[in-house]
Amino acid sequence: MSGEAQSSGPAMPPEMKALLAPAIDSRSSLRELFILPLAAMFLAMLIGALIMMATSVAPATILQSFIAMAHGSVGSLHAISETLTAAIPLVLAGLGIGLAFRAGLFNIGAEGQMVVGGLATAIASFSVTGLSIWLHLPLVLLVGLAIGAVYAAIAGLLKAATGAHEVISTIMLNLISIRLLDYMLRQPFIQKEGRSDPISKAVLETAELPRILEFLDGNLRLHAGLFIMLAAVAVIYWLLFRSKLGFAFRISGENPGAARYAGIRAGLTIVMAMAIAGALAGLAGATQVSGVLGRATPGFTAGIGFDAIAVALLGRSHPVGILLAGLLFGALEAGGRQMQVDAGVSIDMIGIMQALIIIFVAAPLLVRRIFPPLFRERRRGGDEHD
Amino acid sequence: MDIELRGISKRFGPVQANQDINLDIRAGEVLGLLGENGAGKSTLMNILSGLYSADSGEILIDGMPAVFTGPGDSIASGIGMVHQHFMLVPVFSVVENVILGVEPTSGVDYLDLEAARAQVQEINTRYGMEVPTDALIEDLPVGIQQRVEILKVLFRSADVLILDEPTAVLTPQEVEEFFAIVRALRDAGKGIVFITHKLHEILEIADRVSVLRQGQVVGQGDPASFSEADLAEMMVGRPVSFSVGRAEATPGDTVLELAGVSLFDAAQDARLVDINLSVHGGEVVGIAGVQGNGQTELVEAITGLSPATAGKIGFAGQDITRTSVRQRHRMGIAHIPEDRHKSGMVGNFTVAENMVLNSYYDDSVTTGVQIDWRRVHARAAEACLSYDVRTPSVFLGAGSLSGGNQQKMVIARELERDVKLIVASQPTRGVDVGSIEYIHQQLIACRDRGNAVLIISSELDEILDLSDRIYVMFEGRIAAEFDNRGGGADRNAIGLAMAGVNQGINRDETRDETRGSAA
Structure with missing residues (x-):
């Protein structure tokens, strides 16, 4: 949590003032938050280049592909718009996964929660008619959020009531959601008229997240989900580090024994944390349907719920870290497409590099070994040696 | 085999764990190694057992320099370590545990259990250890399990045995038997390093003593030439008073009352059987007993962590048998848990968090659903000052405080509120002597303010020092009750009660045995 020193009243004794001064470990946290991911990214690009070389891609093409990647992610207004558009669902779902992590839960089910949330949003956005955008849009987003929450809460309830491990149950709920989506998309009240393949009716205009850069260029896809994403980052930060509920989540995640000791009800905490995580993933699905896709199709989530796990890991389950990690992954996504176009290198390479980044972040000791000067620091004092 | 440590130094980051330590370990001698937590005893012994390598200095075995690159080298040189926490497989027999890792085999990986058993039995009888070699570990009492650990190192032909806090888990009677085994080993020519922070044990068993403080040897010699006070002063670096100046208790109204409380665990084993006890305001009641005889469950029943299966718990005139943990906490029950890390x-x-x-969640630190961190920080700083929690800042991670300061932090948190009953479980475990003194004073001060204090400790000395009344727990029951006003309780009788021999004020003992496998 942020260490703001306080200055209440002039009568504070000096010893107390000293105790209220922030602890000096900002440098090491900076290192953890930024240098490690950057070093990991560098290594991932290096290995990516090696793989390309091994598959006899010419060095010039490799260089060109990295340039294309930079160009496609941040090189133009269009690129930035694409990066941000890709980041929105990653950050939203990532926040949910990160929050669950903080509470000691491994929510693998963001993908499934996105699917049911997005599907519910789609249904609400073409079956409810006659509302203004001011009512209809919030309604469809809330429906997606609520259905995602309920879906994730199933896994929470199973764990709280029977001890079923959330990893197993969320994986199974993912499978169910994918089949459920295919099944539902063939129901007459959902399937687009005149189509035999599974595809939903289109989202009504009143339920669409407006494109916010349309006034500049009609091709810019960035939508108002950006504001939802930024608000979610702030809300989750507040929840985790300022609210009573978030404190209970964090105690439960850090030390279940201490949570029990503190009288925190484990079952309730699990269900609540899962529900909030699911709400965020559901919202991610909702913004995709309402802001980007305009309909639900089989596999419309495109594995974003799984990439979001990586985003949460990379962001160290911190809302701001998740925001940055989501932007990075969004940039890789957008840049990868450009790389494929410009240099003819398959977008699979991006998937490989994303995975490599996560491996290096998950194995910080390895990165420290490779770049010792970046991490040279004395061990913090006071560690117990007895 | 003689071992000399010459100028051993070891540094972990800014912490100098060992500095220029010289130590002689001689065959046929017990070397007492005395020091507080964090004094560097474990680091030194880990260097000797090959887990760490020293930054400088050397180890001489019978005059020859030895280099250990791992625990294997140390074991091969004849050094055996008996850890404080046993490393035994509960579902294996004694013999299987002893040979684990050095199994005698013949032919193609055929386990020669017969040969092993004979060897283990031979060691067993030579030192009079009386371990049933075919019993499963989980069926054996802790004292015997410890002997299995010793068998393990002897089986690996150790000539030097390092015993790390070996008496922490034993009853006074078991300690006596254990000392007999240590003497037998010494007389057979083994070199023994006996690590402890209990002064009277050093005086009883050690032939020589070395005292460590802040990574340095601050004194050594013949224990007979030191008094307990001398040793304590060397260990802490200043004079320490052991007996807490404790005035006569003036018990008031009953604050806590347990009537016929029983507790069954998930497997329906009885953990607590018909517990009747009371604690009055203005008195300290101690619960003595060997670990695992229901003390943990008793604390859980009182604090609400595990609701009692049967019986009634009364607190300040109210029935709290079914009250939640949080509600009990609000009503004024403070709980210092037995394991602060867990x-x-x-x-x-x-620290502030x-x-x-x-x-x-309390209104005093919240506004609505939000925690008011400013108030929390200010309060934490105050609590740190008034309870001597030594930390540079309340924003420091609590994990980087020393054990003593962590425990003082827990105590500050619990005592700073308005409480009526303090349930202090192992209040000084893993805490330096200076902090122990302080914590004891705080607990007595609580009593003198008219609060009820219940202390649960496996350190009998602590119970005897602090308590006005003492209950002894054995196998989930109250086995005996003693009056200790003015320190009058009979240490020996308490020890016997801890071992299950009933000698205290009589309690009904006619019920059949229904205990679970408390171990």
Whole structure:
């Protein structure tokens, strides 16, 4: 949590003032938050280049592909718009996964929660008619959020009531959601008229997240989900580090024994944390349907719920870290497409590099070994040696 | 085999764990190694057992320099370590545990259990250890399990045995038997390093003593030439008073009353059987007993962590048998948990966060659903000052405080509130002597303010020092009750009660045995 020193009243004794001064470990946290991911990214690009070389891609093409990647992610207004558009669902779902992590839960089910949330949003956005955008849009987003929450809460309830491990149950709920989506998309009240393949009716205009850069260029896809994403980052930060509920989540995640000791009800905490995580993933699905896709199709989530796990890991389950990690992954996504176009290198390479980044972040000791000067620091004092 | 440590130094980051240590370990001698937690005893012994390598200095075995690159080298040189926490497989027999890792085999990986058993039995009888070699570990009492650990190192032909805090888990009677085994080993020519922080044990068993403080040897010699006070002063670096100046208790009204409380665990084994006890305001009641005889469950029943299966718990005139943990906490029950790392604190949280670990929801530190961190920080700083928690900042991670300061932090959190009953479980475990003194004073001060104090400790000395009345627990029951006003309780009788021999004030003992496998 942020260490703001306080200055209440002039009568504070000096010893107390000293105790209220922030602890000096900002440098090491900076290192953890930024240098490690950057070093990991560098290594991932290096290995990516090696793989390309091994598959006899010419060095010039490799260089060109990295340039294309930079160009496609941040090189133009269009690129930035694409990066941000890709980041929105990653950050939203990532926040949910990160929050669950903080509470000691491994929510693998963001993908499934996105699917049911997005599907519910789609249904609400073409079956409810006659509302203004001011009512209809919030309604469809809330429906997606609520259905995602309920879906994730199933896994929470199973764990709280029977001890079923959330990893197993969320994986199974993912499978169910994918089949459920295919099944539902063939129901007459959902399937687009005149189509035999599974595809939903289109989202009504009143339920669409407006494109916010349309006034500049009609091709810019960035939508108002950006504001939802930024608000979610702030809300989750507040929840985790300022609210009573978030404190209970964090105690439960850090030390279940201490949570029990503190009288925190484990079952309730699990269900609540899962529900909030699911709400965020559901919202991610909702913004995709309402802001980007305009309909639900089989596999419309495109594995974003799984990439979001990586985003949460990379962001160290911190809302701001998740925001940055989501932007990075969004940039890789957008840049990868450009790389494929410009240099003819398959977008699979991006998937490989994303995975490599996560491996290096998950194995910080390895990165420290490779770049010792970046991490040279004395061990913090006071560690117990007895 | 003689071992000399010459100028051993070891540094962990800014912490100088060992500095230029010289130590002689001689065959046929017990060397007492005395020091507080964090004095560097474990680091030194880990260097000797090959787990760490020293930054400088050398180890001479019978005059020859030895280099250990791992624990294997140390074992091969004849050094055996008996850890404080046993490393035994509960479902294996004694013989299987002893030979684990050095199994005698013949032919193609055929386990020659017969040969092993004969060898183990031979060692067993030579030193009079009386371990049933075919019993499963889980069926054996802790004292015997410890002997299995010793058998393990002897089986690996150790000539030097390092015993790390060996008496921490034993009853006074078991300690006597254990000392007999140590003497037998010494007389057979083994060199023994006996690590402890208990002074009277050093005086009883050690032939020589070395005292460590802050990584340095600050004194050594013949224990007979030192008094307990001398040793304590060397260990802490200043004079220490052991007996807490404790005035006569003036018990008031009953604050806590347990009537016929029983508790069954998930497997329906009885953990507590018909517990009747009371604690009055203005008195300290101690619960003595060997670990695992129901003390943990008793604390859980009182604090609400595990609701009692049967019986009634009364607190300040109210029935709290079914009251939640949080509600009991609010009513004024403070709980210092037995294991601060497992439940009393969160190492990755700041000191300030730990100070509101179980009161973060309270109106005094919240506005609506939001925690008012400014108030929390200010309060935490105050609590640190008034309870001597030494930390540079309340924003420091609690995990980087010393054990003593962590425990003082827990105690500050619990005592700073308005409480009526303090349930202090192992209040000084893993805490330096200076902090022990301080914590004891705080607990007595609580009593003198008219609060009820219940202390649960496996350190009998602590119970005897602090308590006005003492209950002894054995196999989930109250086995005996003793009056200790003015320190009059009979240590020997308590020890016998701890071992299950009933000698105290009579208690009904006609019920059949229904206990679970408390171990």
